[in-house]
Amino acid sequence: MVFLISIFFSFSIFFGNSHLVYAEADPLMSIMLSPDSISFHADTSPGTFDAQPVDVTVRSDYKDWSIHCEAISPLTLSGEKNRIPFERLFMNTPYTDPGVDKGAGPGYETMDEPRLVAKGSLTGPMAIKATSLKFRLLTKWEDKPGTYVGQIRFTYLTNP
Amino acid sequence: MKKNIIYLLLFSLILSTVIFLVHKRVYGDTSHPGPVLQVTAIIEPCINITLSTNAIVFNCKGAPGVYNADQPVVVTVGSNCGNWTVKCSATPLEGDGGTIPSQRIFMKNPHTPNTDEGAGRGFEAMSGEKIVLKGSATDRKETTSEFRLKTTWEDKAGTYTGQINYTYLASP
Numbered sequence: 001m002v003f004l005i006s007i008f009f010s011f012s013i014f015f016g017n018s019h020l021v022y023a024e025a026d027p028l029m030s031i032m033l034s035p036d037s038i039s040f041h042a043d044t045s046p047g048t049f050d051a052q053p054v055d056v057t058v059r060s061d062y063k064d065w066s067i068h069c070e071a072i073s074p075l076t077l078s079g080e081k082n083r084i085p086f087e088r089l090f091m092n093t094p095y096t097d098p099g100v101d102k103g104a105g106p107g108y109e110t111m112d113e114p115r116l117v118a119k120g121s122l123t124g125p126m127a128i129k130a131t132s133l134k135f136r137l138l139t140k141w142e143d144k145p146g147t148y149v150g151q152i153r154f155t156y157l158t159n160p
Numbered sequence: 161m162k163k164n165i166i167y168l169l170l171f172s173l174i175l176s177t178v179i180f181l182v183h184k185r186v187y188g189d190t191s192h193p194g195p196v197l198q199v200t201a202i203i204e205p206c207i208n209i210t211l212s213t214n215a216i217v218f219n220c221k222g223a224p225g226v227y228n229a230d231q232p233v234v235v236t237v238g239s240n241c242g243n244w245t246v247k248c249s250a251t252p253l254e255g256d257g258g259t260i261p262s263q264r265i266f267m268k269n270p271h272t273p274n275t276d277e278g279a280g281r282g283f284e285a286m287s288g289e290k291i292v293l294k295g296s297a298t299d300r301k302e303t304t305s306e307f308r309l310k311t312t313w314e315d316k317a318g319t320y321t322g323q324i325n326y327t328y329l330a331s332p
Contacts, residue, residue, distance in 0.1 A: 029192070037198035045208050045238065046299075054197065067194065075201050084201065137201055141240050141299035145205040145332045154194035 027061040040137040051135040059127035062158040066119035071111040075148035086112040092134040207239040218309040229307040236302040241330035250286040257316025266308040
């Protein structure tokens with residue numbers, strides 16, 4: 001009997017609240033990157049090399065949102081096992097500490113963990129430029145010549 | 161009684177799971193996947209050769225014979241290439257009084273044979289290209305080269321100048 005009651009309450013609560021959620025207008029959150037790819041061209045002795053800045057544009061119906069990014073696949077040499085680790089990929093955002101220098105210049109933090117890149121509130125119907133990101137790569141003599149590819153993923157947190 | 165306790169526990173479990181899910185849906189704060197930025201890094205082959213000096217001088221102030229350069233040359237190489245070789249070759253020394261052929265300039269380093277070609281053991285005549293240093297991807301590898309000049313009575317007094325050119329071969 002208790003089991004049946006528990007099932008009944010569970011389902012009623014679950015579906016009841018589900019209706020509450022889906023009865024509201026679906027909030028929208030869209031993030032656009034411009035450009036959607038970046039490249040580093042290391043054509044001199046090892047050191048730091050900059051990619052082109054990336055503008056992050058956001059359109060949001062959420063009251064509060066924040067955007068994070070992290071490197072999800074290390075830069076890997078095509079067809080080989082050679083890699084440039086996340087620790088040598090750096091980014092500069094309005095939220096990175098301008099006083100910190102981890103080997104790629106002041107204000108550049110490593111991408112070995114998720115980094116906050118932007119936060120905001122309702123944007124209305126128009127998309128807004130949320131932030132501009134700068135990326136930097138630190139190369140070493142042991143990096144074999146060639147083309148390395150990797151990915152940086154953006155994620156967002158929201159509050160309706 | 162025991163059954164009821166199990167049912168109650170089960171109910172609590174389901175209820176807490178549902179509350180957790182509903183809370184997440186209503187109050188958000190969950191992580192959503194967004195766009196992905198493609199990253200490309202192009203690393204060009206690179207070799208960096210540094211010499212400890214950009215000039216050496218042979219002060220030949222006595223009778224013709226073999227004279228040491230005023231200083232050895234330390235060659236430092238950094239490269240991201242899998243295999244590389246640095247070589248050098250000498251041009252004849254030209255002066256108002258004529259020419260001293262490069263065969264009379266001698267070099268000694270760990271790659272030269274331990275023979276005597278007329279300027280002492282280990283000094284090799286610089287006729288053609290000579291290997292200075294070999295290696296693979298490294299931030300720093302260095303070697304020291306010593307130079308000697310052999311003069312003869314036919315060499316007129318004066319100042320003679322020439323060049324020792326360093327070149328490299330590299331494979332990624």
